[in-house]
Amino acid sequence: MSDDETRAQLQRGLRIATLILAVLTVNVLGLIHLVHGLEFHDYPAAQFAAYAALTAVLATEAVLVVRRRPWRNGRRIAIAVVLGASALSYLTLPDGMTSTTVDWLFGAANWAGAVVLLDRPFRIFLAFLVTHELLALANLLVFHEVNRAALVRFTTGSVTVFGLPLLMAVVAAVLGGIAAEAARAARELELARTAEAAASAAHRRRAQRFAELSGTAVPLLAGLADGSLEPSDPVVQRSCATEAARMRRLFAETDTVGNPLLHELRHCAEIADHKGVEVELDARGQWPTPPVAVRRDLTDAALTALATAGSWARVTVVGSADSVSVNVVADCAEYTVPSPATPDVRIEIFGNEGTVWMEAQWQPS
Amino acid sequence: MAAELITAVIVDDHAAIAAGVRYWCDQADPPIGLIDAGDRLAGVWTGEGADADVVIFDLELVPGKPDFGELRRLVDSGRRVVVYSQHADNVTAIKCIDLGALAYLTKREGPEHLVPAVRAAAEGRGYTAPSLSGALAADDTPDRPRLSPRETEVLRAWFASSSKELVAAKLHITAKTVDTYIARVRVKYASVGRAASTKSELITRALDDGVITLAELNETAP
Numbered sequence: 001m002s003d004d005e006t007r008a009q010l011q012r013g014l015r016i017a018t019l020i021l022a023v024l025t026v027n028v029l030g031l032i033h034l035v036h037g038l039e040f041h042d043y044p045a046a047q048f049a050a051y052a053a054l055t056a057v058l059a060t061e062a063v064l065v066v067r068r069r070p071w072r073n074g075r076r077i078a079i080a081v082v083l084g085a086s087a088l089s090y091l092t093l094p095d096g097m098t099s100t101t102v103d104w105l106f107g108a109a110n111w112a113g114a115v116v117l118l119d120r121p122f123r124i125f126l127a128f129l130v131t132h133e134l135l136a137l138a139n140l141l142v143f144h145e146v147n148r149a150a151l152v153r154f155t156t157g158s159v160t161v162f163g164l165p166l167l168m169a170v171v172a173a174v175l176g177g178i179a180a181e182a183a184r185a186a187r188e189l190e191l192a193r194t195a196e197a198a199a200s201a202a203h204r205r206r207a208q209r210f211a212e213l214s215g216t217a218v219p220l221l222a223g224l225a226d227g228s229l230e231p232s233d234p235v236v237q238r239s240c241a242t243e244a245a246r247m248r249r250l251f252a253e254t255d256t257v258g259n260p261l262l263h264e265l266r267h268c269a270e271i272a273d274h275k276g277v278e279v280e281l282d283a284r285g286q287w288p289t290p291p292v293a294v295r296r297d298l299t300d301a302a303l304t305a306l307a308t309a310g311s312w313a314r315v316t317v318v319g320s321a322d323s324v325s326v327n328v329v330a331d332c333a334e335y336t337v338p339s340p341a342t343p344d345v346r347i348e349i350f351g352n353e354g355t356v357w358m359e360a361q362w363q364p365s
Numbered sequence: 366m367a368a369e370l371i372t373a374v375i376v377d378d379h380a381a382i383a384a385g386v387r388y389w390c391d392q393a394d395p396p397i398g399l400i401d402a403g404d405r406l407a408g409v410w411t412g413e414g415a416d417a418d419v420v421i422f423d424l425e426l427v428p429g430k431p432d433f434g435e436l437r438r439l440v441d442s443g444r445r446v447v448v449y450s451q452h453a454d455n456v457t458a459i460k461c462i463d464l465g466a467l468a469y470l471t472k473r474e475g476p477e478h479l480v481p482a483v484r485a486a487a488e489g490r491g492y493t494a495p496s497l498s499g500a501l502a503a504d505d506t507p508d509r510p511r512l513s514p515r516e517t518e519v520l521r522a523w524f525a526s527s528s529k530e531l532v533a534a535k536l537h538i539t540a541k542t543v544d545t546y547i548a549r550v551r552v553k554y555a556s557v558g559r560a561a562s563t564k565s566e567l568i569t570r571a572l573d574d575g576v577i578t579l580a581e582l583n584e585t586a587p
Contacts, residue, residue: 280473281497284455284465284524285503316525328524350535357535359528 006186007179011119012068014172018118019061020112021168026054030108037102043092050105053085054112061115071116076115079128082109086132090139098140099153106136106157110165125169129162197354209250217243238307245271245303255294260289262317264299267325269315272306277330279306280314287319294362297340298326301347301360308332308356325361332356371487372399374417376451378404378426382472384447385422389476390483397483406435409444420556421479422459431457433464440465440561445486449479458500462554467559468492469500475565489553489566499524499552510585511551519546548576552583 029314032050041047057078064071071078089105090098097104111134117125140146220239223229231235249269257263261281269279275292290298305328306313313330335356337349344364373390379382383401390397400417402408409420414540419441426433431452439446447468448461461469465492468482474494493501501512502520512520522532523543534539551572557566571577 232392280500282453282473282524282529284496284499285505312523314527316499318499318521318524320503320505325521329526329528329531350531352531352534355528355531357531359525 006182007176010175010179011172012065014175015065015118016166018111019058019065019115022058022061022115023106025111026051026058026108030054030104033101037097037100037104040094040097040102042094046092047086047104049303050085053081053088054105054108057081058115061248075116075120079113079150082112082116082139083131083135085109086135090136090144092140093144096150097251098136098144098150099157106169107161110161114165119167121171121174121292126166129166133158135161160252169311200300205254205287213243213247213250217295223250241271241275241307242304244321245307246300249296249299249303253295261295261298261326262325264295265302265315265317268299268303268306269313271303272309272313276311277309278308278311278312280308281316282314283317283319285317285319285324286321287324288321288364290324290362290364294342294345295344297338297347298344298360298362300338300340302326302328304336304338304360305330305332305356308335324365327357327359329355329357359361367569369486370395371473372413372417373397373419373421373447373483373487373579374400374402374409375423375449375572376378376402376404376409376426377420377421377423379423379573381448382423386479389480409439410425412432418445419483420446422442422446422466424448424452424457433460436466437464440563444560445489445494445563447486453496455503458497459504459506459554460553461571462491462497462501463558465563467557467563468494468495469583470494486586488489489563490570491548491555492546493523493551493565495527498547500582501554502544508557512553512567512585513549514579516546516550519543520550523547523556545576548574549581552577552582556582556585 038047040043045248045277045330060074060078060098061071086105086109093103097103110129112123113132117128137154137266140150145149161240193341220229220236220243224231226237231237231240245268248271249264249282252267253260255263269281273279302315306315309330309332313328316327318325318327331354333354334349335349335358338347339346340360342362345360345362348359350359373385373438375386380403383403387399389402390399398417400408400413402414404426406426408414409417409422422436422439424433424436426432431450436446436448446459446466447470448466449470449472450457451472452458453471453473458469467486470478470482471494473502474496478492478494482494485492498520502517502524519532519536522535523529526532526535529540529543532543536543552568555567569581572579572582
């Protein structure tokens, strides 16, 4: 599961739970209190209007939850509606009834605000709670008789009215933190796994490279070491040049370059250059990058010809969208015909009076 | 031979290049008279340079800024131009040919190509060095002329081997036939794109020499 999915799932669960709590508080508990206390109200219509306003906010949230959409531009309007409904309800409250069951909205309004502000930063929700609390307090202080009983009711009522939604917001913030933590842990685990896979692939590649060299280069080195091969022997010298070019190519294969074939050919050509062969390298056209095995077949033909070149060599590459051919023309006294390992590579050799022309062509089928 | 001495004027900002070309021209048999205009284009238009048969033109007198405009002016005033450039990309090479240069050589190509190129240009013929041959073989622009498979094969082989004898031996044709194939390609290129007097001269010569027939020429449009 990706980071975002983890977080989204946690947030959605919390959002649904908050909506259910809000509906229970506003539309069940709130309605019971409103209906029970109806005889005390001077302006029941105003109270029902406030009730309808809060219900409308919750209904909108329900629709948004089902459609998995967040609040966007409607958020400010919804908060204004909640605060407006609160003001309307408080102002039309009969005298001495603040923070009683008749004051049904005191406990309900914050939940309507909670569903709207759940995914906002904690401080914004806190600001809303404080605003609502101040609204209720102002109403008590300005329009009602301030006595000990009213203040005690307000204070004890505030514990649940303010505390419960606050608790919900704290849970939301903590869950958000846990989700981020879980996502980070998952990401770290994934990174560790990738690094491990890369390391084992690199090891495999190194082992394979060694295996590839061991067939040809190791016997040569062993022969030189135990004296069974003579460094002055031209055949041995040629083998050394070929193996050196192969090693260079092997190292070049892992380089990240725009045109690997040309890059590897350049490395092969350099070996011939070192032993005094004048090498011209030219390329024309554009071609798709051949896979490593094909590149080896193409460059192998070139490097065997280059290894036996006497004094000069011309290496050219001509490519098109559907084929690429590597040509080596050089003054080789003798030459071997390499046999390609891949089926789509065709090698042609043409010798003419001391000049050898080797063409390796790849035409992907 | 009673033929008049061929003269060429070279514009190149590198003194060593001009000195090298002068040496090649002196060593050529028969020698070619070379006028060194240095890096001043005025030397091509005035004095001795104005009468030279061939202009050896360094495309990049200002590094990084190939001067196609000057090449066009030279060709439009009837000069026979051999472009000698350090630029090796296909687009530049083909553009020079399209503008009417008779030859395009990279500076890696030495006297074995420059001398024949100057001679060919003096006669109003094109010379296709291996680098240009490779560029033409790899040309995949939409408005290129249609080449036959054999023509493309010869271009590629000439580019790869840089030896017409080798191309001839490999493809079992004569060296003269190799030249004919290459000349046909140049005629096809001369017949597309921008009109230039050097290009029409090239086509007329090719038709006169029977390198290509009018019917074949009409089929080459892309």
